[in-house]
Amino acid sequence: MxxxxxxxxxxxxxxxxxxxxxxxxxxxxxxxxxxxxxxxxxxxxxxxxxxxxxxxxxxxxxxxxxxxxxxxxxxxxxxxxxxxxxxxxxxxxxxxFSDPLVFSVTLHKGMAKRIVRDGGVKTPDFQIIRSEEDVWHIKLPFPLFAKPLAEGTGKGIGAKSVVHSQEELSVVSKNLLDRYQQPVLVERFLPGREFTVGITGSGSRGQVVGVMEICFLPDAASEIYGLVNKKNYQDFVRYRVPEQSVYDACAEMALKAWCLLECRDGGRIDIRHNENGEPEFIEVNPLAGLHPIESDLPILARLNGVSYENLIGRIMESARLRIFGDASHE
Structure with a gap:
């Protein structure tokens, strides 16, 4: 082929x-x-x-x-x-991988959150800031989390993303609006543990590759999984497979969100615990990085006993089953 x-x-x-x-x-x-x-x-x-x-x-x-x-x-x-x-x-x-509709909807983090919320998946309350004036119409309780509406790889995310007042939100939002030339997503900040879930397959054939917890080291730039911490993960972050009860809860939520968003073949879903230790959907990456060593999806696969070649094989098997009705290589 x-x-x-x-x-x-x-x-x-x-x-x-x-x-x-x-x-x-x-x-x-x-x-x-x-x-x-x-x-x-x-x-x-x-x-x-x-x-x-x-x-x-x-x-x-x-x-x-x-x-x-x-x-x-x-x-x-x-x-x-x-x-x-x-x-x-x-x-x-x-x-x-996914079709144009899925990629457009999921890159718009607000649209993705609306879909999973309507499907019964818990996600932090949010609003969207499109201009500096919108800041003063935000009616969510602080602390809040602010990030670009349509970026990946932790761009625009760091220690200053967590804001505690309207004045802080005004400064952070103005910087994000100017730098990224797109709206800002503002959502209720979740103070708990952070996880990412790898998935292969499409629809009812979706399977969890593994669940990985992101644990921040003392020297980390912040306890936010943004661009700096991701680029310097060997110095700032440790990854681990969480305990079974947490693993199962994250896996169940991720699979449900994956199906609701109609993502295909392979990707990741990010989840964070709220103040009560309950998982909430943060965002989905249906076009996850595939660097063999440094990308989150291959890392979590390795942690869960799945080799890089096996991961790519699972993605290809999903695509072949979906498109051709079989998974053979001929």
């Missing part, structure tokens, strides 16, 4: 003048090589395509693939993660 491989290579964008922050979500060559190697070990032929622009050029030349393994993040806009899937839909080429 001929597998096309779409991705946004970080180094290419840095050479084109983009900043480290702008391309923080993009993939390193180690990720590209890791995914490619795993796919080849399963007997697939892999054709590196690259970004959405590269895909368009290849399609215009007449190139086609049996299936596309898509991890391209897109460069701008609330629908940036949906760009490659939308292009492939136009050409009726099947692909791994």
């Amino acid at each position: 001929n597998i096309g491989f779409t991705y946004d290579l970080k180094d290419d964008y840095l050479r084109s003048g983009y900043s480290d922050l702008e391309v923080a979500e993009f993939d390193s060559i180690e990720t590209v090589e890791g995914v490619e190697s795993a796919l080849k070990s399963m007997g697939y032929t892999v054709d590196r395509i690259g970004s959405a622009r590269d895909l368009i050029q290849r399609l215009c030349r007449g190139d086609r693939w049996d299936l596309v393994f898509n991890i391209a993040e897109g460069i701008r806009g609330i629908g940036r993660e949906a760009q490659v899937p939308a292009i492939l839909d136009v050409y009726n080429i099947p692909y791994v």
Whole structure:
């Protein structure tokens, strides 16, 4: 089977003048090589395509693939993660991971929270700030947590994300509005333990790969799993598998949210305990990082006895079952 491989290579964008922050979500060559190697070990032929622009050029030349393994993040806009899937839909080429609707809805953290809340999954109350004036209309009890509405990889999240007054919220929101040029999600702050849950499969075939607790070390930049702590996880964070009762509660919530949002093939769901030790949905990442060593999904898989190759195999099995009705490699 001929597998096309779409991705946004970080180094290419840095050479084109983009900043480290702008391309923080993009993939390193180690990720590209890791995914490619795993796919080849399963007997697939892999054709590196690259970004959405590269895909368009290849399609215009007449190139086609049996299936596309898509991890391209897109460069701008609330629908940036949906760009490659939308292009492939136009050409009726099947692909791994979620469709344009799922990627657009889940990147908009407020929309995702509305869907899971309506489906009975507990999530912190929230409001959205679209201008500086909106700050003074926030009616949620402090402390609150503020972050960009549509970013990943912990961008815009850190110690200052936890705010304790209207004045603090005004300063933090103005900085986020100016820096990221998008609305700010403000939600009730959850003071408890933090977890991320890995899932493969689609719909009723969804399976939990594992649950991982994020434990902050004394030297951590903050007890918030933001960009600084993620980039320096070896110095600031320790990961562990939680006790069975917590594992089961997180797994159950994550699977329900995964199904409600109609995510496909593989990804992560972030959960945090409230003041009563109860899990609440924070957000979903249906396009989770796949760096073999440093990304959360492969890390939690290893902690739970699942190798990187097995993880990619589970993702491919889900896609094949969903698209072709079988999981064979021929």
